Amino acid sequence: MSELENTADKNLSPKKGRNKRKRDEENLVEKNISSIGNKVRRNQAWVKLKREKKKEKRKRQDDRRKEREQLGDEAPPKLVPKTLDSMREYDETTVGETGDNIDEEVEADINNDEFSDYFNK
Secondary structure, three states: OHHHHHHHHHHHHHHHHHHHHHHHHHHOOOOOHHHOOOHHHHHHHHHHHHHHHHHHHHHHHHHHHHHHHHHHHHOOOOOOOOOHHHHOOOOOOOOOOOOOOOOHHHHHHHHOOOOHHHHOO
C-alpha cells in the first residue's frame, strides 16, 4: 500500500504545481506584451500594464507632493516638462522683434511688404 500511496502523491503533486503556476502567470504582468499571440489576452495584459504604470505615476506624484509639504521652502523645485519650445536652442539667424531694437533691413521689409494691405484688413 505504501507504494500506491507514493504514486498517488506523485500524481497529485504536478496538478497542484500547475494550478499554482497558472495563478502566478495571471498575476505576472509581462513587460513585452507584443509576444502574446492571443488578441484578447494581449489586450488584457496591456490594460493591466497601463493601470500599473498609472498607479506608479500617481504614487511618485503623491510622494513628491508630500515631500514638498514637509520641506516647505527647502523643497526641490517642481519638474518642468520638456516641450519642443523649452528644448529649442536659440538660433541667431532668426529675426524677432525685441522692443525698439528692430534691424533696419527688417524694418524696410515690413514697410515695403506687398501683402500687408491684404492681411491688415
